[in-house]
Amino acid sequence: MKLVKAVLAVSIGAAIAAQSMSAVQAKDLTIGFSQIGAESEWRIANTNDVKAAAAKNNINLKFSDAQQKQENQIKAIRTFIAQKVDLIGFVPIVATGWDNILREAKRAKIPVLIMDRDLTVSDPSLYIAKIGTDSYTEGRKVFDWLDDYIHKNNVKPRNGGDKINIVILEGTVGASVTTGRGNGFNDALKESPNKDMYKILASQTGDFTYQKGQEVMESFLMSNRNDIDVLFAMNDDMALGAIQAIEAAGLVPAKDIIIVSVDGVKGIFQAMMEGKANATVECNPLQGELFFETAKKILNGEAVPKSVFVEEGVFSAETAKEVFPTRKY
Ligand code: AHR
Numbered sequence: 001m002k003l004v005k006a007v008l009a010v011s012i013g014a015a016i017a018a019q020s021m022s023a024v025q026a027k028d029l030t031i032g033f034s035q036i037g038a039e040s041e042w043r044i045a046n047t048n049d050v051k052a053a054a055a056k057n058n059i060n061l062k063f064s065d066a067q068q069k070q071e072n073q074i075k076a077i078r079t080f081i082a083q084k085v086d087l088i089g090f091v092p093i094v095a096t097g098w099d100n101i102l103r104e105a106k107r108a109k110i111p112v113l114i115m116d117r118d119l120t121v122s123d124p125s126l127y128i129a130k131i132g133t134d135s136y137t138e139g140r141k142v143f144d145w146l147d148d149y150i151h152k153n154n155v156k157p158r159n160g161g162d163k164i165n166i167v168i169l170e171g172t173v174g175a176s177v178t179t180g181r182g183n184g185f186n187d188a189l190k191e192s193p194n195k196d197m198y199k200i201l202a203s204q205t206g207d208f209t210y211q212k213g214q215e216v217m218e219s220f221l222m223s224n225r226n227d228i229d230v231l232f233a234m235n236d237d238m239a240l241g242a243i244q245a246i247e248a249a250g251l252v253p254a255k256d257i258i259i260v261s262v263d264g265v266k267g268i269f270q271a272m273m274e275g276k277a278n279a280t281v282e283c284n285p286l287q288g289e290l291f292f293e294t295a296k297k298i299l300n301g302e303a304v305p306k307s308v309f310v311e312e313g314v315f316s317a318e319t320a321k322e323v324f325p326t327r328k329y
Contacts, residue, residue, distance in 0.1 A: 030060040031295060032080030034090035037068040039208050040237040041265040045329035046091075046116065046285035053288025057296075070094055074101045081108045087295050088112045092119040094174035102126035111298050115291055118176035124306075128298050131291045133283045134309045135177040138262050139184020141281045141314050142232055146260055147194055149278065149316075158256065159227045167220045168203035169213050169233040169242060177283075178205075181234050181262060201227060206238040213238025217245035225249055233261040236268035236280055243276050254278050254317065264315055266327055272320035282312040285329055
């Protein structure tokens with residue numbers, strides 16, 4: 001797997017695990033894992049990778065699908081505590097609301113390892129570490145790619161005005177990746193010497209799904225059909241849904257409206273190869289191996305970094321055909 005970059009503070013939280021386990025063997029381990037659901041092609045790839053890495057590492061994985069509900073994740077974590085699993089992993093669907101259940105895990109002396117999204121807790125020792133992606137940097141990369149494209153191609157506003165009009169399809173409300181990608185994009189825009197040439201015309205959640213991406217894009221087009229120059233979709237599935245809406249409105253995706261999204265799944269590569277999308281900023285879902293490697297370290301009482309990010313690239317329509325055969329998800 002493509003691996004590991006940046007390291008932040010070193011966690012000493014592994015002490016919880018070290019109390020009861022030393023030099024644990026993978027085959028002995030039972031790990032409970034609460035996934036958000038199956039909202040996107042990316043999420044399905046992430047789930048498949050977690051399951052494959054668990055099998056490869058001989059982990060007894062108790063997998064639970066929360067069907068997009070935080071309450072289901074909390075219930076699953078409580079069940080894992082009752083089952084006395086060795087470690088609990090989960091993807092926080094939203095950033096807040098985890099303090100109580102994580103206190104229960106801490107009282108039961110079960111270490112918690114987060115995957116993919118971040119959370120905000122009053123006490124950082126409530127989880128040991130997070131494996132995942134850097135959504136703030138992803139948002140910055142989206143703006144940087146866009147600004148570069150607009151200048152290299154001398155793109156002018158479609159309505160003859162003086163602003164390049166952008167619409168944004170946001171992800172799930174309250175999810176750290178939605179906030180991170182939004183903040184990264186907005187900060188890069190505000191800091192750009194070209195900031196005055198851009199205007200964010202509309203921004204609304206499409207909940208990271210194809211269906212809602214299509215519906216929200218339809219409503220954007222209903223009010224601003226002739227003004228939209230750029231779509232920033234916070235994931236590829238929403239961009240793919242939006243492409244349907246753009247075509248149904250009689251416009252040409254990737255030409256009339258520049259489309260840049262996040263993830264890098266095969267679906268968006270197909271769209272780029274068909275000339276219907278312009279670029280995708282990678283969010284790498286292949287985090288399973290790193291997750292179980294880190295889990296084993298924690299259970300062996302080793303210190304691990306508080307945050308570990310997987311590597312991510314940027315891919316555009318120009319290179320899509322060449323890169324496609326190398327894509328793993
Ligand atoms: O948390 C990662 C995001 O969640 C991905 O961008 C998206 O596709 C998924 O549903």
